[in-house]
Amino acid sequence: MDFVTNCAADVADQFWAQTRNGLTLGSIYAMIALGYTMVYGVLQLINFAHSEVFMVSTVAALYAIPFFGVTEGDPATGLSAVLIFIAVLVCCMLASGLVALLLERLAYRPLRKRGAPRLSFLISAIGASLFIQYLFVLMDGEHYLFPIRGIADPLGMPLMIIGLALAVVAGGLLLAGVRRGEAGWVDAGTLTGFGGLAALIAGLVFVVKLPDILGPTPQSVPELFATSTVFTLLGTPISNKRLLVVVVTVIMLVILDNFVRKTRMGRGIRAVAQDPQAASLMGVNINRVIVVTFLVGGLMAGAAGLLYQTVLSAPAFWFIGFRPGIKAFVAAVLGGIGNIRGAILGGLLLGLVEAYxxxxxxxxxxxxxxxxxxxxxxxxxxTGILGEQAGG
Incomplete structure (x- = not known):
């Protein structure tokens, strides 16, 4: 009882400050959640690689911000800060949008053409997510995001590759057994044992060797502009960065809402989400709609990545998309996955719940x-807050 009383008192004391924090984070969750909900609405697919689309944006910021002349300890000011932010925002959105398009083209479209079961899409999504993560682990450039030249144990990388290969082989055998519908040429016990062994080896490699492989800590992204208080609302200071997050989010969401509701392509997206077969008979190009859906989700995640990095000073990190991605997925489910306005509502509500x-x-x-x-x-x-109940 004392915990509840103290909790209520603390929330009351910090209510407006936490409301500010919740709306800031909730805005970012909402933008990421849109990628999940739009793809699900069109394909009935949970794109678990969407977290990595978000991650790519923070890495793009690592390179784009210094490119425009902003260095660590020397942030931009005045009009130049606004122009540089817009330029970096465009770069981050394009980078994430490109990765989203590649995901659709390489990971999902071949499965759609073959009429693959949904389990195949799930496995492909997880595989694509891991591939993108470790692609950036191995990056090596001017900033040395994750240099691997100073590996403490030269066996680390080979063991990691062997462990992953065994896991892939086990997964392939498991899929073969599932598709046959019976044990057939591989005994179920052997299949389970081999899969468990491969998972164990891969797990040991990751736990023991991964720190040696990854090397130094994640790279900090130069501060684009200094934090300052713009105004005070109800005794709570509102910084320029938090205000920027809300303003950019509102602009992006208004543009998206108008795009979906007032353009021909937007109406096509809604038609495919409601009934793909009927939409196809009416002349809607299903593949084009799917491509645009992935692109829009990627652009939103790209903007969210830069805003997340800006307000939280988040580093460029191969795993940075995991927590925001999971929370955005929860936000999409909370609002009603497949419902665009539900994703926005879910993101804001989740941000506020976390803050309080x-x-x-x-x-x-x-x-x-x-x-x-x-x-x-x-x-x-x-079905979520704005989701439709089955049969109703």
Whole structure:
């Protein structure tokens, strides 16, 4: 009882400050969640590689910001800061949009053409996610994002590759057994044992050897412009960075809403989401709609990545997309996955819930909040707040 009383008192004391924080993070979650919800609406597919589309944006910022003359300890000011931010924003959006297009073209389209089962799409999404992550792990350039030249143990990389290869082989055998519908030429016990062995080896390699392979800590991205208080609202200072997040998010969401509702392609996206076969008979190019859907989701994730990096001073890191990506997925489910406005609502609500939980449980446990929200939603409203109930 004392915990509840103290929690309520702390939330009341910090209400407006945490509301500011929640709306800031919620805006970013909403923009990422749009990628999940739009792809699901069109393809009935959860694109688990969307977190890496977000991650690419932070890496693009690492290279784009110095390219435009901003260095560590020397942020831009005045009109130049605005122009450089717009230029970097465009670069980040294009980088993420390109990766999203490549995902659609290389990871998902071949499966669609073959009429593959949904399990294949899920496996492809996870594989694409891991591929993008470790592609950036191996990057080596001017900033040496993850230099591998100073590996402490020369066996680290080969062992990692062997472990991954065994896991892939086990996965292939498992799929073969599943597709046959029976044990056939491979005994189920052997299949399970080999899969477990490969997973164990891969797990040991990752736990023991991965720190040696990755090398130094993630690279910090130069601060684009200095933080300053723009105004005070209800006793809560509003910084230029937090205000920027909300303004950019509102602009992007208004543009997206108008695009989906008032353009021919937007109407095509809605038509495919409602009934792909009927849309195809009406002359809608399904493949083009899918490509545009991935592109729009990638552009939104790219903008969210730069805003996330700007307001939180997040580093360029191969795994940085995991937590925001998972939370954005929860936001999409909360609002009603497949519903664009539901994704926006879910993102804002999740951001506020997380922020209000901070005074009670502290920042070290804040990530648990998203999973608690997910469990509650799945128990009491599986279709989400704005989702349609089955048969209703």
């Amino acid at each position: 939980a901070v005074p009670c449980i502290g920042t070290q446990w804040i990530d648990v909040t998203a999973f608690v929200v997910l469990v509650i939603v799945l128990l009491f409203r599986p």
